[in-house]
Structure formats: structure tokens, C-alpha cells
Amino acid sequence: MTRIVVLDDDRIVRQYIRATLEKTEGEFQLAGEASGGRNGLALIEELKPDMLILDIEMPSMNGIELLAEMERRGLKIKTLILSCHDEFEYVRQAMKLGAADYLLKHKIDDKTLLEALRTLREKPITMYAPDSGINNSEEKSKQFGELLTGKMSGEEQESAFRQFASDNQITVVCVAEIDYLKAFIWKNGKEQGAELEKKVWKKIRTTPIQECKSYYYRAEPGYYAFLLVFGELPVSRLETRQKLYNIISNYVAGLTRECQVTITAGISEQILGGKRVKYQWFHAREALERKFYIGCAHLIFYEEVGVLKENEEAMNLLLDGLRGQAMNRQEAVLAVEELFENIRTAPMPLNRFQKFFYIFLNILMQMISRMNLEIEDIFKNVDFVNEALETLETFEDYHKWFLDAINSIFDAAQKAAQGGVRKEVAKAIEYIRENYMKEISLDDVAKYVCVSKTYFSSMFKKEAGQKFSLYLLDFRLEKACVLLRQGNKKIYNIAYDVGFQSHNYFNNIFKERYGMTPKEYRKRYR
Structure with a gap:
């Protein structure tokens, strides 16, 4: 069942969409509806739907303003735009903000609407532009850190999870550490050490990780967490591992080149949705700890590490x-x-x-x-x-x-x-x-x-x-x-x-x- 919220100030359009969805006998369900952008935003945050049908022109907050606010809050939902002929520029802006498709209101019928919804359902959620700066904001970094370190209540966590990844997206947590940073500080002093770490952290926040949406958290100087969100990954476990290795190793190689440091990273298992991000964080850290035995400048996957015990x-x-x-x-x-x-x-x-x-x-x-x-x-x-x-x-x-x-x-x-x-x-x-x-x-x-x-x-x-x-x-x-x-x-x-x-x-x-x-x-x- 796909849950849908409809936002349109035309009551007749809302009634028509409701009736069309009811004919699917549970394939699509109307989770909620509203006539204005502000009420609609509150409804989206409350219901967390799978899809959104959105009118461009609405009172209090139009569709473009609503999409921009959703982006600012990290709400990413597959969106179908309803438009008129003379609103093409609005549609273009909406597509830039993440809307996946659009329909002209005067051409809507049952078949066209349902085909558009079924096509949209199979599409991965469009990622934000890597250079938008949204993912690396101080607010997002803080929220990601609070999510990892357990500073949120259960209710807050549930809301936060969905702001980072939807249930059909794949998440991976990576924990990275600058190798021998303490040795560098011991040799060169705290001031030079702080300058080096500051340079690395700035590079992390301003460098996108390819092929995914990414969030960053600085747990402590020289110790960072990355959340990688993918629309899809290869079905084969071996191919997934190879793809992750290539993406992360290329990213780390760039940091190494620019900052003249080596970095070791622990990589969690891959999970659908964001609800187990905390466990992925623990597992990525456990993988990184194996740096002690494996050595520096490696990528270490959690699935490859075994239980430690001594004689x-x-x-x-x-x-x-x-x-x-x-x-x-x-x-x-x-x-x-x-x-x-x-x-x-x-x-x-x-x-x-x-x-x-x-x-x-x-x-x-x-x-x-x-x-x-x-x-x-x-x-x-x-x-x-x-x-x-x-x-x-x-x-x-x-x-x-x-x-x-x-x-x-x-x-x-x-x-x-x-x-x-x-x-x-x-x-x-x-x-x-x-x-x-x-x-x-x-x-x-x-x-x-x-x-x-x-x-x-x-x-x-x-x-x-x-x-x-x-x-x-x-x-x-x-x-x-x-x-x-x-x-x-x-x-x-x-x-x-x-x-x-x-x-x-x-x-x-x-x-x-x-x-x-x-x-x-x-x-x-x-």
C-alpha cells in the first residue's frame, strides 16, 4: 500500500483524486489532504506519506515555497506536480527542487493519474544537488550527531530518521579517523594539530561523496561519521561491496591528496531506511577499531570483522x-x-x-x-x-x-x-x-x-x-x-x-x- 497526501486548494480536484485512489482497492491510500501549503506541511510532517500530489498555486504557501521548505527540513518525498499551461516556469523550479513528475490539470483522467503514480512509485527519490550545501549545514550536522549519540527521545528519533532517509532508500554509515593525529600534535604542538584537523573538517564539509546523498558529523577532532543515502545499490553483495569501496576510497583519496594526511575508515552494513542508523554507527566504529590490527590507511567493512578473544x-x-x-x-x-x-x-x-x-x-x-x-x-x-x-x-x-x-x-x-x-x-x-x-x-x-x-x-x-x-x-x-x-x-x-x-x-x-x-x-x- 502506498500512502498519499494531496495538497490542492480546489475541493473538486481533491474529491476526484480521492475517488480515483479508492478504485485501486488498497494499492493507493489517501493518507490526508489539505487546501493550503502551511497546513499541508504540518500534515506531511505528521503523516510521513510515501508520495505527495501537489498543486503549484495554493494560498498561504505555494507549491514552490512548500518544496523549498521541505528541502530545508530534510523532508524528501516522491512528488507529483499538478500544473496549468501558463505555469511551466513554476514546474521547472519544482523539478529543480526535487519533484519527480508533473501532470496538466485539464488532461487528468483515471488512467493517466494512476499510470503517473505507478511510474513515480518505482523511481528512486531524487537526490539534492551535491553543491546545495543543505546536507552539510550546521543544523543537519548537529541533528545527525544527536541521532547517533542518543540525545533524542524515541519520538524525536522517529521523526529524525525520516528526515535523513525514506524507508525504500539504502543507508550506510562510515566512520573515519585521521591517522596519527595525536602523534602529529605531540611532535608539532596543539596549534598546528588544530590547524590540520580544521583543514580536514572543512574539506569534508565541502566535498560531496559521489552517487549518494551524504551527511557529516564531527564526533571529536579527527574522528568523523558519514551517513550515505543511496536510491539503490547493486543486488549482488559482491558488486555492492565493490561499489561502496570505489566510492569511499575515491573520496578518502581526495582528502588525503588535499590535506596531506592518511585516513582509515570503518564501514557499516547496508540497511533499508534510516531506523537502524545508531546500530550502523556502532558497527562502523567497531570496524574502525580493527585498524589496530589491520593497520592505517585502510577501508574496513563491518561484515569482514570477527569476534576478538585471546588465549x-x-x-x-x-x-x-x-x-x-x-x-x-x-x-x-x-x-x-x-x-x-x-x-x-x-x-x-x-x-x-x-x-x-x-x-x-x-x-x-x-x-x-x-x-x-x-x-x-x-x-x-x-x-x-x-x-x-x-x-x-x-x-x-x-x-x-x-x-x-x-x-x-x-x-x-x-x-x-x-x-x-x-x-x-x-x-x-x-x-x-x-x-x-x-x-x-x-x-x-x-x-x-x-x-x-x-x-x-x-x-x-x-x-x-x-x-x-x-x-x-x-x-x-x-x-x-x-x-x-x-x-x-x-x-x-x-x-x-x-x-x-x-x-x-x-x-x-x-x-x-x-x-x-x-x-x-x-x-x-x-
């Missing part, structure tokens, strides 16, 4: 191992790798990961205390915890941070045991860390730190506790172990990646150091 028993065993009193660097690094591999295999919810972060942080503090070290000797600043929470966004960010923390602790312990390392040796070690994948010779590093080769060799062995060549070899082997425990990269590629020029030499030296081949090591520790 609690395995986690506790690994954490207990890290709490052990006697661990060398290699054992500690291996424990961290196993811990993160366990989480990667069975991802945990983010709130659980935050709890894990603080447990692990406590373990680091215990290690620092046991070794009689000072935090300032290990981390660049005493605010390192806040810096980590503000600048790390993905699982791999935290993985790298923990490994760096472990290595920093053992570097500080080694330095303390040797009574402090000379600046030339410290600079040489830093050079190794940054260039281990390249060819490095004792002569190269001696020149880099501005001392003679002979003097540097003697000084390095005294300060670092081993010859330069052995230190470099150990460092490369540690990096190789990390790569062997991660991913499926070919072993000979790993050898070259960490600076070995011969695959066979790498295999031989690895077995000599660890008592097993790289292949056996990978099989045991993955």
Missing part, C-alpha cells in the same frame, strides 16, 4: 616468563616476540590490550629496578608512557615500541656495567642500528666517528666488551631472528635484508651461534 592461559604463561629474574637480551626479545605472536594469532579487544600494556609496563619497571637503572637513562624523556599512548596507533607500533624498550634496557645495563660508553662508541652503535642492512666496514665506521681505524677498534672492544665485527654480527643475527619469527619471507631474502652478502655464510654462522639452522629456528619459535 588467556597462554598470555599469562608468557607474562610470567617475562617476570623471571634472570633473562639475557636474547631471552627477553624472544619472550616479547612470542607474546606478540600469541596476540597476533588470537587478537584481543582493545580494552583488554590496554590492560596488557600496563601489565607489561609494570614488568619493564621491575626489570629496570632489578638492574639498578634510571628511567631517564633508557627513555628519551620521563613522559615516555604518555608519549606511547598518544603516538602509537597500531599493533605493530606497540610491537616495535616494546622491542625497542627491551633493547634500550639492556643497552643501558651494558653501559652501566662498563661505567658508561664513550660518545664515539655510542655514535658507532647508533650507526650500526641504522645501517646494519648495508655493507659496513670497520674503516667506514671509524671515519664516521672521526677517529683512526686502529684506535677505534681498540676503543670499541674496550667499551662494548667485544670486537666490532662480533658486535655487528650479533646485531644482524638478532634482526634475522625477529624476521624468521614473523611472516613467510624466504630465508635467503632475510639474509640479504640484515646485511649478509652470502646466503650460505648466513646459514653456517646462524647454526654455529644457535645450534640449529634458520629453517629449524623458524619452525620451533613461530
Whole structure:
């Protein structure tokens, strides 16, 4: 049944339309009628009809004024215009404002009227012009935000839903986030961060999303919600997914180009009508949270994400191992790798990961205390915890941070045991860390730190506790172990990646150091 409101100041025309609709035996139903534009607007908001038959010339508010007001209020209804010969300019204006068809009053008969209504019923609702500015107004943005965040009563929500989408339109909610915005603020200051975010938000509000009607809401700086309303989408689920991916990725690519940022987005399921927009909002946010494991600059569909849960028993065993009193660097690094591999295999919810972060942080503090070290000797600043929470966004960010923390602790312990390392040796070690994948010779590093080769060799062995060549070899082997425990990269590629020029030499030296081949090591520790 299609519910229709008729607005015409001619009583005879209204009676005729009523009688014609009654002949359809329920296919079309007269939901209400009025003789003036103002009364008609109130009736439309109250009854929320499927279609509107509208006369151009009416008292108090004519048809053009009524359509403009409906557009301002976000009321989008399939509209059939009733017109006279000399009102063609009015009809043109009405079509621009979203009216879908028109009939000349003196040519109306039962067949013509019903055919026009049936044709109109099958048409998608005409979208507003993308550059009209209506969708991105402050009022609409505020209303969309109140709808998402539950600040409306049930009655208000029901009315708001229909202002964004009719029951036969398809809605999708997308939640987007500027990647590493907090890291940018930490590095460049709040003022520059605010300027960057302001630039992105302005671009969002002034850039239409193609092929749909869109509304935007700024939940917090750098975190935005989009409501996309489509007249229709492909029937095939795969085609729908591909179309959404193309539309949203093109839009995000434009933001990235213009604002010099990367953006990650979570995309909800597709639903008819706007009544489940709040649930789509929750689902889009849940999809976006998977950015933590998937990484930045991705589009993540809600239908593709699974339930997160971790192996609690395995986690506790690994954490207990890290709490052990006697661990060398290699054992500690291996424990961290196993811990993160366990989480990667069975991802945990983010709130659980935050709890894990603080447990692990406590373990680091215990290690620092046991070794009689000072935090300032290990981390660049005493605010390192806040810096980590503000600048790390993905699982791999935290993985790298923990490994760096472990290595920093053992570097500080080694330095303390040797009574402090000379600046030339410290600079040489830093050079190794940054260039281990390249060819490095004792002569190269001696020149880099501005001392003679002979003097540097003697000084390095005294300060670092081993010859330069052995230190470099150990460092490369540690990096190789990390790569062997991660991913499926070919072993000979790993050898070259960490600076070995011969695959066979790498295999031989690895077995000599660890008592097993790289292949056996990978099989045991993955």
C-alpha cells in the first residue's frame, strides 16, 4: 500500500483524486489532504506519506515555497506536480527542487493519474544537488550527531530518521579517523594539530561523496561519521561491496591528496531506511577499531570483522616468563616476540590490550629496578608512557615500541656495567642500528666517528666488551631472528635484508651461534 497526501486548494480536484485512489482497492491510500501549503506541511510532517500530489498555486504557501521548505527540513518525498499551461516556469523550479513528475490539470483522467503514480512509485527519490550545501549545514550536522549519540527521545528519533532517509532508500554509515593525529600534535604542538584537523573538517564539509546523498558529523577532532543515502545499490553483495569501496576510497583519496594526511575508515552494513542508523554507527566504529590490527590507511567493512578473544592461559604463561629474574637480551626479545605472536594469532579487544600494556609496563619497571637503572637513562624523556599512548596507533607500533624498550634496557645495563660508553662508541652503535642492512666496514665506521681505524677498534672492544665485527654480527643475527619469527619471507631474502652478502655464510654462522639452522629456528619459535 502506498500512502498519499494531496495538497490542492480546489475541493473538486481533491474529491476526484480521492475517488480515483479508492478504485485501486488498497494499492493507493489517501493518507490526508489539505487546501493550503502551511497546513499541508504540518500534515506531511505528521503523516510521513510515501508520495505527495501537489498543486503549484495554493494560498498561504505555494507549491514552490512548500518544496523549498521541505528541502530545508530534510523532508524528501516522491512528488507529483499538478500544473496549468501558463505555469511551466513554476514546474521547472519544482523539478529543480526535487519533484519527480508533473501532470496538466485539464488532461487528468483515471488512467493517466494512476499510470503517473505507478511510474513515480518505482523511481528512486531524487537526490539534492551535491553543491546545495543543505546536507552539510550546521543544523543537519548537529541533528545527525544527536541521532547517533542518543540525545533524542524515541519520538524525536522517529521523526529524525525520516528526515535523513525514506524507508525504500539504502543507508550506510562510515566512520573515519585521521591517522596519527595525536602523534602529529605531540611532535608539532596543539596549534598546528588544530590547524590540520580544521583543514580536514572543512574539506569534508565541502566535498560531496559521489552517487549518494551524504551527511557529516564531527564526533571529536579527527574522528568523523558519514551517513550515505543511496536510491539503490547493486543486488549482488559482491558488486555492492565493490561499489561502496570505489566510492569511499575515491573520496578518502581526495582528502588525503588535499590535506596531506592518511585516513582509515570503518564501514557499516547496508540497511533499508534510516531506523537502524545508531546500530550502523556502532558497527562502523567497531570496524574502525580493527585498524589496530589491520593497520592505517585502510577501508574496513563491518561484515569482514570477527569476534576478538585471546588465549588467556597462554598470555599469562608468557607474562610470567617475562617476570623471571634472570633473562639475557636474547631471552627477553624472544619472550616479547612470542607474546606478540600469541596476540597476533588470537587478537584481543582493545580494552583488554590496554590492560596488557600496563601489565607489561609494570614488568619493564621491575626489570629496570632489578638492574639498578634510571628511567631517564633508557627513555628519551620521563613522559615516555604518555608519549606511547598518544603516538602509537597500531599493533605493530606497540610491537616495535616494546622491542625497542627491551633493547634500550639492556643497552643501558651494558653501559652501566662498563661505567658508561664513550660518545664515539655510542655514535658507532647508533650507526650500526641504522645501517646494519648495508655493507659496513670497520674503516667506514671509524671515519664516521672521526677517529683512526686502529684506535677505534681498540676503543670499541674496550667499551662494548667485544670486537666490532662480533658486535655487528650479533646485531644482524638478532634482526634475522625477529624476521624468521614473523611472516613467510624466504630465508635467503632475510639474509640479504640484515646485511649478509652470502646466503650460505648466513646459514653456517646462524647454526654455529644457535645450534640449529634458520629453517629449524623458524619452525620451533613461530
